[in-house]
Amino acid sequence: MDEIAAASRGLWSDALVRMRGNRAASGALALLCVVALVALIAPTLSPWSYDSLDWQHLASPPGRAAAHWLGTDRLGRDLLVRTLHGLRLSLLLAVLASAVSLLIGVLWGATAGLAGGRTDAAMMRFVDVLYSLPYLFVVIILTTLFPRGSLAVLALALAAVGWLTTARIVRAQTRALQEREFIEAARATGVPPARILWRHIIPNVAGPVLVYGTLIVPQMILFESFLSFLGLGVQEPQASLGNLIYAGAQEMESAPWMLLVPASALVLLLLCLNLLGDGLRDAFDPREG
Amino acid sequence: MLKLALRRIAALLPTLLIIVTLSFAIVRLAPGGPFDAEQGVSPAVRANLERVYGLGAPLPVQYLRYLRALAHGDFGPSLRQRDFTVSELIRQGLPISATLGVCAIALALLTGIPAGIAAALWRAPAGDLLVAAASALGMALPSFVIGPLLALVLGIYLHWLPVAGWQPGAARYLVLPVLTLALPLAVALARLTRASLLEVLRAPFMRSARARGLGETRVLWRHALRPALLPVVNYLGPAIAFLVTGSLVVEAVFGLPGTGRYLVQGAIDRDYPLVMGMVIVYGALTLLLNLLADLASGWLDPRSRHG
Numbered sequence: 001m002d003e004i005a006a007a008s009r010g011l012w013s014d015a016l017v018r019m020r021g022n023r024a025a026s027g028a029l030a031l032l033c034v035v036a037l038v039a040l041i042a043p044t045l046s047p048w049s050y051d052s053l054d055w056q057h058l059a060s061p062p063g064r065a066a067a068h069w070l071g072t073d074r075l076g077r078d079l080l081v082r083t084l085h086g087l088r089l090s091l092l093l094a095v096l097a098s099a100v101s102l103l104i105g106v107l108w109g110a111t112a113g114l115a116g117g118r119t120d121a122a123m124m125r126f127v128d129v130l131y132s133l134p135y136l137f138v139v140i141i142l143t144t145l146f147p148r149g150s151l152a153v154l155a156l157a158l159a160a161v162g163w164l165t166t167a168r169i170v171r172a173q174t175r176a177l178q179e180r181e182f183i184e185a186a187r188a189t190g191v192p193p194a195r196i197l198w199r200h201i202i203p204n205v206a207g208p209v210l211v212y213g214t215l216i217v218p219q220m221i222l223f224e225s226f227l228s229f230l231g232l233g234v235q236e237p238q239a240s241l242g243n244l245i246y247a248g249a250q251e252m253e254s255a256p257w258m259l260l261v262p263a264s265a266l267v268l269l270l271l272c273l274n275l276l277g278d279g280l281r282d283a284f285d286p287r288e289g
Numbered sequence: 290m291l292k293l294a295l296r297r298i299a300a301l302l303p304t305l306l307i308i309v310t311l312s313f314a315i316v317r318l319a320p321g322g323p324f325d326a327e328q329g330v331s332p333a334v335r336a337n338l339e340r341v342y343g344l345g346a347p348l349p350v351q352y353l354r355y356l357r358a359l360a361h362g363d364f365g366p367s368l369r370q371r372d373f374t375v376s377e378l379i380r381q382g383l384p385i386s387a388t389l390g391v392c393a394i395a396l397a398l399l400t401g402i403p404a405g406i407a408a409a410l411w412r413a414p415a416g417d418l419l420v421a422a423a424s425a426l427g428m429a430l431p432s433f434v435i436g437p438l439l440a441l442v443l444g445i446y447l448h449w450l451p452v453a454g455w456q457p458g459a460a461r462y463l464v465l466p467v468l469t470l471a472l473p474l475a476v477a478l479a480r481l482t483r484a485s486l487l488e489v490l491r492a493p494f495m496r497s498a499r500a501r502g503l504g505e506t507r508v509l510w511r512h513a514l515r516p517a518l519l520p521v522v523n524y525l526g527p528a529i530a531f532l533v534t535g536s537l538v539v540e541a542v543f544g545l546p547g548t549g550r551y552l553v554q555g556a557i558d559r560d561y562p563l564v565m566g567m568v569i570v571y572g573a574l575t576l577l578l579n580l581l582a583d584l585a586s587g588w589l590d591p592r593s594r595h596g
Contacts, residue, residue, distance in 0.1 A: 129307060136534050137308075137552075137568040141315050144556045144564055222431055226534070229433045230541055230553050242433070249437035249542060253445055253452070263434045270429035 015207075018283040025279020028272040035269065039087040048078040050085040051237040059255050071257045073247065082239040083262050087269065089240045093151065094220035097158035102213050104159065105166025110201050112167070113174025114193055124171060127164050139223075143232045154233055158220050169212055173205045211280050218273035225266060241266045293587050297580050308572040309359065312565045313352055334368060364566030369558045375566035378551050383570075385455070386547035389539065390532050392463065393470035397528075401475035402521065405482025406514075409490065420483060427476035432535045436469040436542035453544040466543045470535050474528055481524055486517040519590050525582035533575055 020026060043050065054076040062071040062079075070080040112123040139157045146153040177183055177200070186196050221241075227233035228242025236243065241262050248259030346354070358365065364375035408420055443465065444452035455462050489495065490513060498508045540549035548567060555563035 129304065136537075137571055138311065140552065140556050141312055141564060141568060144559050144561070145315060218428075226431065226433065226538065230537060231557050232553070245433060245437070249433075249440075252437055252441050256441060256445075259437050259441065263438065266431075267426075267429050267434060270431075271425060274425060274428050 015280075015283040019279055022279040022282065024275050025283075028275035028279070031268075032272045032276060035087065035272070036091060039084045039091065042084050043081055043088070046078065046081050048081045050082050050239050051077065053077060059251075059258075061255070062257050062261075070261050071255075073255075073258055074251065079258065079261050082244060083241075083265050086234075086239040086241045086244050086262060087265055089151075089234060089238065090221050090224055090242075090266075090269070093155050093158065093224050093240075094217050097155045097220045097224075098162060098213055098216045100155065100159035101162030101216065102166055102209060105163035106170050106202065106205065106209060108163065109167035109170025109172075110174050110197055110205065113171040113178065114197055114201065116175075116178075120171075124168075127167050131164050139227070140232060143227065151234070154224065154227070157227075158223055161223065162216050162220065166209060166212060166216075169208055170205050173208060174201055177201060177204055207284050211277070211284050214273070214280050215277040218270050218277065221266075221269065221273070241269075294584055297583055301576050301580060304576055305569075305573055309356070309569055310352075312568050313355060316561050316565060317348065317351075334366060359569070364569070365562040367555075367563045368560045369555075369563070370560070375563050378563065379548060379566060379570055382546060382548035382551050385545055386536055386540065386549055389463065389466055389470065389545065389547060390536055392467045393474065393535075394528070394532060396467060396471040397474035397478055400471070401478030402482050402518070404475070405479035405521075406486060408479065408483040409486040410509075420480065423476055424480045427473050427480075430473065431538075432469055432473060433538045433542065435472055436465070436539055439465055439469055440542070453542070455543075455545050462543075462545075466539045466545060469542070470532065470539050473535070474531060477528070478521060478524070481521050482517065485520045486513060489513050489517040515589070519586065522582070522586045522589055525585065526579045529578040529582060530575060533571060 048054070054072060056076070057072050058076045059074050060072050060076075062069065070078075070083070072078055073082070108123065108127075112120045115123075139161060142157045142160070143153070183196065183200055186200060191199075224233055225240065225242030225245065228240045229246045231243070231246070234240035234243055244262035245259065245266065248255075248262055252259040355365075362376055364379070367373050367375050367378060370378065408416055440452045443449050450464050451462055452465075495508065495513060498512050499505075503511075536547065537549040537553060539545070540547045541553060544550075548570065551563060552567035552571065554560075555567060
């Protein structure tokens, strides 16, 4: 029965059904939506902003002061608000960087795959060379050159890392599509390459790219917090999960909640994103499941 | 095999040259360059820089001079750490970072692979769940979270180990950093070993080995393990990259005076010669270790020698 029904549905609706069957992934998706919504809305509802100081409650533990649910840091800044603010910033940067890296990767990979021949070889050789570089160090050099704490530079540096794998995936897909009849037909009827790229190639690679995109977001979050933890990313008084965890690690002897609150937020976020990514991969690629 | 090794080594040099050129170019072509007066470089250091780099010369000449100095192991003076050259800082930090890395990978291999084998052989629903939970957590717990948490529990609450710091020759100070670095790697290795061994155990040649009357132990050790460990050996390349980036965090968390600390501090201080030197050293190290991992997998798996 299932096979017959499945045959009449498209790839996307099929994937949706499989996705719903995966309890861990749907739970993660629901939780992610809640977290993202809270991170977006809550900072505007709270009487405290991420950099407002409360001199009455310096380094107060969670639950001590009624106004600060999860306590405050050394300067009396509300930890819940700062964590939510960091969550928002991390999510924003990760989504932005992933989007940029996917865009570059899709265009690069599809162009190379469509062009074929020497152009293809040269473009992919470039990707290979960049792949073999320890990219972290390139990012570190980049962060030393621009004003520190600039979010745009940070997003670009992150995106510079992410597009390589996308380009490889898309190029492989494009090469495979090249052999298909509908592309051949389009070419035979004189459709220009740019139009083939836009109308035929990109819609057909969208599925795998989307799946890879959900796997790339947690990587970007990890990478951003990593840089911020080292002091090379988001700067005080701006809060990101990375620099909150760093600040917490400095104070953990006397104020462990300053470490535990942002650390749990990061772990929860990464856990949800990874579960969601795994679920989507299984949904789009039933062979694995 | 020899041909493979030679080809890989030959491919190493251009990549290294690209790293050097890239770091040179990015630093020199940046707006408001690092050697401008407003960077607050003292006249003495400036004179040294002038002497070493010949800043008046055209860029290609400077580049060739930098390469020549590099070939002699001279990375130039540090901008912020007044009395040190970059080479001296590298010589100071490298032994600590190398000890940390070697201990961590040894620990990860010695615990991760046996754990993976045990998990594959011990087939129980609880085992599957445990493995899934451990790998999900392993992916979601980056080293900059594990490190402080371990220090909090083992150092501050239980007083078993020093929280941070370093004394030459005192192994106690290395325990937490090595644990932090090794833990995620061990989880990944265990997961990989388990999945690959399960797959091998299902293969037809395993059945025929059993059909020939070989005992379970012999089947496992003589026939299953070698092919099962192939993906694990192939994973050593990414593992090394993980180790290198992880060591930056671990050295920052535990205050170890290794090369990672110098790299990060150099980046924060905008100490360009230091950052360039460290990037080149780390780049060369990563490439070299990757080469060794490649050769190891070529040695284990005849098929990959032609790849």
